[in-house]
Amino acid sequence: MEIKELIQELSAFKGVSNASMIRDNVVKLDIDKNSSKEFFTKLRDDFGFEHCSLITAIDNQPEFELVYHFTSINKSVTVGSTDMSVMTEVHVFLERDTPTIESISDLWGGANWHEREAFDLMGIYFVGHPDLRRVLLPEGFAGHPLRKDYVYEIHEEEW
Amino acid sequence: MAEMWISMGPQHPMTHGLWTLKVKVDGETITDADPELGYLHRSVEKMGERRKYFMNTTLTDRLCYASSTTWTHCYVLTVEELMNVEIPERAKYVRTIMLELQRLASHLMWAGSYMPDLGHITGALYFWRDRELFLNLLEVPSGSRLLYNYIRIGGVKRDLPDGFVEKAERVMKLFEQRLDEYSDLFENSKIFRMRTEDVGKFTAAQAQNLGITGPNMRGCGTKFDLRRNDPYEIYEEIDWDIQTREAGPGYGDCFSRYMVRIDEMKESMRIIRDCFKKMPKGPTLASTIPVRAQGEAFRRTEDSRGEALMYIVGDGTDRPYRWKIKSPMFTTISAAPHYLKGYKVADIPAIMGSVDICIGETDK
Amino acid sequence: MTLFGACRIMAELSIRILIPIFEFQEGLFPPFSNPAGWIADWLATDGGLDTMAWFYAVNIALMVGMTNLILVIHLERKIAARIQDRRGPMLSFRALREIGEDLSGNAPSWKFKKNYSGIGILQNIADGLKALTKELIIPTKADKFLFTMGPIIFISSSVFLLALFPLSDRFAASSAPAGLMVIMAAFSIAPIGILTSGWASNNKYSMIGGMRSAAQLMSYEIPLLLSMAGVFLVAGSFDPVTIVEQQRESTWLFGLPMWNIIPQFIGFVVFMVCILAEVERVPFDLPEAEAELVEGWTTEYSGIRFMFFLMAEYIRGFAGAAVATILFLGGWAGPWPVPPEIWFLIKVYLIIIFWIFIRWSVPRIRTDQILVLGWKKLLPLSLINILIVIFMVEIYPYFTAIVNLPEVF
DSSP, rough: OOOHHHHHHHHHTTTTEEEEEEEETEEEEOOOOOTTTHHHHHHHHHHHOOEEEEEEEEEEEEEEEEEEEEESSSOOSSTTSSSSOEEEEEEEEEESSOEEEEEEEETTTTTTHHHHHHHHHHOEEEETTOOOOSSSSSOOOOOOOOSSOOOOHHHTTTT | OEEEEEEEOOSSSSSSSSOEEEEEEETTTTEEEEEETTTTOOOHHHHHHHHHHHGHHHHHHHTTTTTTHEEEEEHHHHHHHTTOOOOHHHHHHHHHHHHHHHHHHHOOOOHHHHHHHHHHTTHHHHHHHHHHHHHHHHHHHSSSSSSOEOOOOOTTTSSTTTTTHOOOOHHHHHHHHHHHHHHIIIITTTTHHHHHTTTTTTEEHHHHHHHHHHHHHHTOOOOOOOOHSSSOOOOOOOOOOOOOOBBBBTEOOHHHHHHHHHHHHHHHHHHHHHHHHOOOOOOOOOOOOOSOEOOOEEEEEETTTTTEEEEEEEEESSEEEEEEEEEEEHHHHHHHHHHHSSGOOOOOOOOHHHOOOOOOHHOO | OOHHHHHHHHHHHHHHHHHHHHHHHHHHHHHHHHHHHHHHHHHHHHHHHHHHHHHHHHHHHHHHHHHHHHHHHHHHHHHHHTEEEEEEOOOOOHHHHHHHHHHHHSSOOOGGSSSOOOTTTHHHHHHHHHHHTTTTOOOTOHHHHHHHHHHHHHHHHHHHHHTTTTTSSSOSSSSOTHHHHHHHHTTHHHHHHHHHHHHTOOOHHHHHHHHHHHHHHHHHHHHHHHHHHHHHHOOOOOHHHHHHHHHHHOOTTTTTTTTTTTTTHHHHHHHHHHHHHHTOTTTSSSGGHHHHTTTTTGOOOOTTTHHHHHHHHHHHHHHHHHHHHHHOOOOTTOOSOOOOOHHHHHHHHHHHHHHHHHTTTTOOOOHHHHHHHHIIIHHHHHHHHHHHHHHHHHHHHHHHHTTTOOOOO
């Protein structure tokens, strides 16, 4: 399908808002946290985004933001007659105190370690993840360093 | 013998880079694997938030030390998108030439460290001897052999000096002859084929789901290369082909990945020659480069190992608010249990070597 | 003038110094005088002289073997370096003299010559000294007795080999009638040493490496012995002297010698592959491979014990090449001006150079592929070789029309 149809179909989904296009081949949208898992399932199965490129966690001071990037490798979505592959960028907003969201590592195997890294450095908990532990920092490290309010001296005694 | 966990620990001659691979073996067969990272974590992302945009190019050079220009380039592309900077035409050509030279150097380094894993120590010396030729070439414009800091926001630091084209032509002609010799020595060797064929197989669908990109995915027959499917710089105007190889319908083994990289090296030389022919004259650095940026942007490029992606959020100041680096090796190492299962312990160096691991970019 | 004869003469000469010493001691100390007297009396007899001669002969064989070992190691390093487009070790007396000139004369320190030239012989001495001065570490939980016994078994069986094969029919330190069988038996003691070292290191990796190595060695014994059986059938004995005699005397067209390599070429190929697997050179060196398990069964060894393993490996390589020469390449047979010992050594070094070229051109084979090769491919080939030999021997009368085999049946 064409990318314009993709935007229309995705915007029609429950919980999606702010759909727009970046450059020629990226669809950007926001989604509500509770309907995220169904949306992602539909994205993989119906629209053919079979590669999870990146999961970023951002600390906007009053809240957390998760940015998901997905790529379509096998031309299920096209941009005119070019060879360009289409990506989708999905933003989800989580509250500060207990940032949790459903894990998508059963849909995409590549999302497994991206979610572990988001948990490790930013402290976002993914419900249903098979093995959520620290990946880059050593076990037993306390605190989530990439947060804006992380102060090293506080955690020094614990580590 | 019961099943036991063997830890190919952080200090091991086989693991290129500093990481631990724990494998669960039942006799000689592998049943599970558990890689551990983090020994080289330097918190590049957090450091980047403290430094100005143009200072971060020195950090990105050191992300993957084997292929440093491509990471700097990915960062600089993202920042240019964020700041809306137009770079001159000649700068695009020079960047492409440096990127392809870097790809050659990186693939040669991979080949030079893959051969001793299989037991062929002479192969290491041959490939690294050729890498010296390309490092000398890369030293001419940028001044340094390994970590260049050559690609800047808005263009490149300096123009290519006179005589560079002739030097590069000489080196490439010599290297092409040597590649022919190597194909006789390595590909036609029965023992090499016995070690690498039918080993470390995964299908293209598995690769796409698990996040394995780049030459590893092209070794399964998928015709997908970000230089063609999401073009940047000058790749649209240059005549080149995507190299893929399959070991069977839709899956790839170590030998096909090896062949993909060797073919990519030949293709890189073709791209460099084309760039030399088509390069216009002009400035190599944009005349005005903004300092502050607001908004968010991401770009992805085809690193020597796969799909490198950078996502930057700017908040109006001259430092990034959030900088995220995606390394292709992060997900490839995480998929290790899938392509190690069922093979023998003696296959581990062959498989992990063919996947081309660089821990610097994985651990950030 | 055989080696034994020369040593007997040396023994008689040295008796003239030793017997007066022992008789002097007889007069000195009452507690020691009796044994000294008995030794002096015994030395003068025939048995004593023979024993001393054997002692000298074996020592000479050992020295010859050790010199060859140094040469083989040196050759390997230099040839490997040239294959890899570099020079190899260059430290030698000439280099030392050049360094001395640089240091002593009026050259300031920054003007040292960049490439000191030399043949590189001193490098081996430097490596030996380095190995001697390293600390001998035994892991805490390792079995101390077996840990030390492993390398001792390994190297003692290898050095034992040096005294067993003759360099020519005059230069033989041992005259066992079943010479080659004793050599093969000494080759086969090595797996005991390997398994002991691997197990006693108390290290999962070493144990795995030791077991892999033992599996490889034991599975290649059978094709090895079967490929040798062809030669034994034709020659009629296990004695190296007889085998070389048989090859020297069998000729074909225009008097060219028909060494065993020509009719038994399959046997030669099988033997070459099997002996490479026995001495664990690339392409069969997975058990001690660096990339797989960090040296395999020798992981925990350091210093002189590790040097023992290395030396024993090269000695076994040399002995293997010597056996190949005796069996297939005609041993010490060759035209007159060059003495037979030199012919023997030339042929042995040719085989060793061939092995060095293979080692540095070819990757490693995986253990299960090695075992498949040994059991499924080499064993049938060696049996085919025996069939060919039996065929040859049975149609002997018709065969002598082409070939002159000596009457052995």
